[in-house]
Amino acid sequence: MDPIKAVLTFCATLFFVLSPLLQGGFGGFDPAQFPVPQDGPPAQPAGYAFAIWGVIYLWLLVSAGAGLFLRAKDAAWEETRLPLILSLAPGAAWIGVARLSPVWATALIIWMLVTALVALGRTPQRDRWLLQAPVALYAGWLTAATWVSVALVGAGYGIGPGETGWAVIALLGASGTGALVRTRAPEYGLALLWALVGVAVANAGQNTPVALLAGACALAAGALTWRRR
Numbered sequence: 001m002d003p004i005k006a007v008l009t010f011c012a013t014l015f016f017v018l019s020p021l022l023q024g025g026f027g028g029f030d031p032a033q034f035p036v037p038q039d040g041p042p043a044q045p046a047g048y049a050f051a052i053w054g055v056i057y058l059w060l061l062v063s064a065g066a067g068l069f070l071r072a073k074d075a076a077w078e079e080t081r082l083p084l085i086l087s088l089a090p091g092a093a094w095i096g097v098a099r100l101s102p103v104w105a106t107a108l109i110i111w112m113l114v115t116a117l118v119a120l121g122r123t124p125q126r127d128r129w130l131l132q133a134p135v136a137l138y139a140g141w142l143t144a145a146t147w148v149s150v151a152l153v154g155a156g157y158g159i160g161p162g163e164t165g166w167a168v169i170a171l172l173g174a175s176g177t178g179a180l181v182r183t184r185a186p187e188y189g190l191a192l193l194w195a196l197v198g199v200a201v202a203n204a205g206q207n208t209p210v211a212l213l214a215g216a217c218a219l220a221a222g223a224l225t226w227r228r229r
Contacts, residue, residue, distance in 0.1 A: 003072035005081040012085045013064035015092040017057045023095040029102050034156025042210045043151035043167040045144070045198025052141055052194055059134035060088070066130045076124040077131060083122065084135065087115035102156065106149040113142045120183055133187045140191025143181070147174040148195075167210045171199065175217040179224060189225025193218050 020026060028044070031037035071077045091112045098105035116139040123132035151170035155163045178192045200214035 003068075005078060005085070006068045006072040008085050009081045009088075010064040010068040012089040012092070013060050016088040017061050019092045019095055020053075023099075026095045026098060029098060029105075029152060029156075033102050034152070036156050036158045038152050038156045038163070040206075041152055041155060041167070042163055042203050042207045043148050043155070043170040043199070044202060045148070045195050046202040049195060049198030049201075052137075052191065056134070056138050056141060056191075060138060063130055063134045066127075071127065071130075076126055079122040080119050080124075080131060080135065083115045083119035087112045087119060087138075102149070102153050106146075106153050109142065109146050109149050113139070113146045116142050117181060120181075120185065120188065123185070128185075132185050136183060136185035136187035137191045139181075140178070140188040141195060143177050143188075143192055144174045144195030147171075147177070164207060164210060167199070167203075167207070168213060171196070171210070171213050171217050175220060178221055184228050186225050186229050189221055189228070193221045193225065196221055 029038060031039040067074075067077055067081070090108060094105060094108055094112070097108055116135065120132070120135050120139045123135055125132070147170040150173070151166035154160055154169070155166040160166065161169075174192060174196070178189065181188060196214050196218035200211050200218060203211035203214060205211075
């Protein structure tokens with residue numbers, strides 16, 4: 001079997017992992033990028049929650065290295081590689097796109113999520129900790145991040161129900177997406193749970209309805225993850 005996809009997966013992962021360093025990091029959309037400035041939007045998790053990216057980057061890099069040097073010609077890994085490449089390679093440009101346009105960044109992250117979920121669905125049970133688990137963690141966080149981005153664009157462009165309404169849509173959308181994703185990998189649900197708890201923490205004492213809904217969604221995500229294990 002031709003190992004080219006293993007090489008491309010490693011390259012895409014490496015550029016994705018290095019993208020924050022190469023592009024100066026990303027601290028969130030500038031509130032001024034929106035017609036209705038989004039300063040402390042209720043849909044967004046607390047800052048500490050974004051530390052999960054460190055785990056995601058490291059685990060994906062280890063996975064890509066193992067795939068290249070240990071499983072380059074493994075048919076069980078091959079099915080996962082193309083959709084993962086299609087998620088990570090464009091994802092390496094996401095920070096730059098986000099600085100230019102929240103709308104295009106939202107379109108891009110939706111693409112990243114869809115392809116990541118396809119990749120997750122193709123991961124084998126064998127070598128679970130080397131392939132399925134890191135892809136699941138990445139896809140789970142992307143599920144939450146995608147809905148947050150949708151909410152920011154909706155509220156930021158003055159569409160529909162306002163910041164709180166869009167936060168509710170994001171929470172229900174992320175939870176609904178998580179319920180529809182058929183995976184036994186607990187890392188997917190744990191990443192989503194982490195994000196939902198982050199939203200609850202960010203809104204505690206600030207926006208009680210959103211905080212309570214986020215807490216309820218986190219409990220539901222935890223219960224579903226436990227049930228699927």
